[in-house]
Amino acid sequence: MKILKNLALGLLFITLTACSNDDDTPIPVNEEEVITTLIATLSPQGGGTDVTLTTRDLDGDGPDIPQITISGPLVASTTYNGTITLSNETEQPAEDITAEVSEEADEHQFFFTSSIGSIVYADTDSNGSPVGLAFTLTTNTATTGNLTITLRHEPSKSASGVSDGDITNAGGSTDIQITFSGIIVQ
């Protein structure tokens, strides 16, 4: 094989062409836009224990499934102030993606689907449409249920129902979609 390779390279030389970055070791690509981690922090209005919902998928598009943790139970019939932070933890230090979404708020919108309570947007973009980085959650009576958070890129914010948080007509492409299941409301 070695002879063959040398012969090949020799022939190349004869044909007087220059090319390539031959035996260089390629540089690893650190994916910049990957969102590995979403943390939704729920702080009860009027004080109490914060509840955090975390999803973390350190291999991004790789085969490992996202790790989901729920810090504790929610209190029934309580209104929580919610905030979402996004980050890329494959980089050192972790890159904050929240700022990027916030800068391009008019092209992003979170949608919430839940059986544990009702959710209302608490922020707007430059056009006065909701974004969802901040929201309020008012829990139902004691139950166990799910919360699904979806982030759409380039949704049609003016489409019917979208500003009220209905995803049906939103369109766009999904950047995040994660379901926290088994959330206890007590």
Next chain:
Amino acid sequence: MKNCIIFLLIILSQLANSQNCNSTFLGEVKDFHDGSPLYGATVHLKELNKYVSTDINGKFKFHNLCNRTITLTVSHIGCETKEKQITINGDTFDTINLEHHSEELDEVTIKGKSVTKKTTTAQETVLKQEIIETYSGASLGDALKEVSGVSSINTGNTIVKPVINGLHSSRVVIMTNGVRLQDQEWGIEHAPNIDINSAESISVIKGSGALAYSGDAIGGVIVLNPIRAIAKDSLFGKTIMSGQTNGRGGSISTSLTKTYNKGWFVSGQGSYKQFGDFEAPEYYLTNTGLNTKAFSFQGGYKQFEKGFDVFYSYIDNTMGILSAAHIGNTEDLINAINSSTPLISEGFSYDINNPKQEVTHHLIKTKFYKRFESLGKLNLQYDYQNNQRFEFDKRVGDDRNKPAVDLTLQTHSLGADFKFDANKERIFHIGGSFRYQDNFANPETGVRRLIPDYQKFDIGAFITSEWQFNDATIIDAGIRYDFNHIDAKKFYKESRWIERNYDTDFSDIIIEDIGTQLLVNPKFNYHNISASAGIKHELNKIASLAFGYNLANRAPNPSELFSDGLHHSAARIELGDLRIKQEQSHRLSGTFTYNKNAFSAITEVYYNLINDFVYIEPSGTEQTIRGAFPVWDYKQTDARLMGLDITLNYQLHQSWSLSNRSSYIKGDDTKNDRPLIDIPAFKTLTVLAFKKAKWKNLKSSLKSEWVTRQSRYPNNNFVEFIATTNTNELVDISTSTSAYHLLHFTSSITLNLNTTKKTPIEIGFNVNNLLNTSYRDYLNRFRYFADDLGRNMMLFIKINY
């Protein structure tokens, strides 16, 4: 220079012996190829205006010549007339070689509209210039559908890849101007980087039998022939302009060729295409615009006995990808499939936004040939190709305008071949090639490489032979060996490495562990043998039969081995497999040609058994923070393809003709006993044409295109939990599209504005999809998202000069 020497010789000879006029010239006329004497050739001595004929030994004599330079013109039936200057100095002897094979002459001179085939017994169809010109504003893939048995696999309407008898991508080799196109042809969304306007004729050879080109063309070979030069003083060219309603754009293409009688020639050609968003019958296909810039130059020296040429071509394609096809995860895919209209459809625009592709391709070629008397022809060739591919995705923040894919593929090839054609009843062709390829995936994209950095070496050698068994029967056979070596450096995510079980099989190729990723260095060798044998027999003057057998081995391409990552535009994770080995095809074919009076028919049948056939299909889903994605895996199975292609022509009347082209193919996965994915449905095209030379050469036709539903497809549907609706839904990615019927109309007239200068102007008006029918095609990857093109009216003007 040559002229000067001859002139000097004339003067010198005149000075030296001005009055010695007793010399005899004895000449001999021979066939250049086999050296046999030519009897009955006419020899004209220009200076004395004397004629003689050659005797049975090809000999002739002129007596009482003065010592000077004489000019002889030698002609013979079936040969090109040759003029030769001979210096007489005392009794002189010389041999004059004439060219006796008219079909060989086509290679060096233009013979009107004649078209030469590249093969003898293979299933080959040649598309002539007049057909190619009607596709001036379209793509190669569109034009090739004129051939029965050729369809296309599309990504939208601008990325069109030819499919020959159900096979495409790496199984179809494209030769342009004698160069094997190396443009990352492995991907379905990688269209061939060819400007169709640079071709004068296109040959489609089904199967792998054309071993001089390649050994791995399991589907077939497409040969594009450039404009040929003729050894006479002339300047010719043409300009084609077209404009169309669908896409609100058009194209312009111009070519100009200057030739000299000594054999020198130079030609140039350029094309420009610009289209905005195309239109389905009911909506705009947002972001489907297209911009193409292409040009080529060629120059050289072409004589029968020797010649060379240098060729350069450049093409720059920018293609928008349908906005609605950019989706995020399985849920988006379900929404797209379930919606009858695209989820994004805006007004018309010429803007090409992300997602888009931008591909440039440079090709440099130089070729030299020399013919050896009574032996044959030697060809030497070197070519270099540079393919730069950018794919832009919808991205956020600073990366908005950064490509997501940035690949540079460079290829150097060196080839030599010799055709022994001295004995025209027994022709041998031997040759070899060496190729070096380097792929560089730019890490600046900030997206993990779909295709890694690699270097590839290919060495090939072939011998083919043609044997004219008797007047009615011709046999050909050939064998070829190819060696491929690929040396890649690739990063795998550790989780993927383990999930693929590579940690047990390939632990020895890891060269670096950088924590979350492993750098590995796969090196693979492939030895491929291909062979072909064919026979063609003329039953009588009107009918002939041909049979062929082709064996081909194809080494896996980089995409089949190394693909690894999320394809955003397709919302799927594509995974190659390091374990994939060569696939091997055994193809049997039969052709029946019938041609009598007003009726002609070509029937082609084939049976192609492919062992370890490489294919990609969905095999489940993977959960990510973005939701679930279907995983498409490259796998191997045993496949069987069989089919029938029919071409019929019937001249109904002086002006009216009727023709039909139909093809049927059945593809099966014999290992798993189920249909193969992506096999074209039955298709039949019927054309009623009218032609009248008296009426300004009016040509008009009505074409009916009927494509049935592909009822045979593998069921890869799966059920996925949809979080937002809290339901389980079926993801129907398998079901084929409905049957459709389209009508097309074409017409053209030719005006001779200046009858003395012979500069005809052809004006044409065509309508595609006359009835504005909404349809989707099974072999269009965007069939989930939007309808195919609606009505398109096109006007074109062609000027020859």
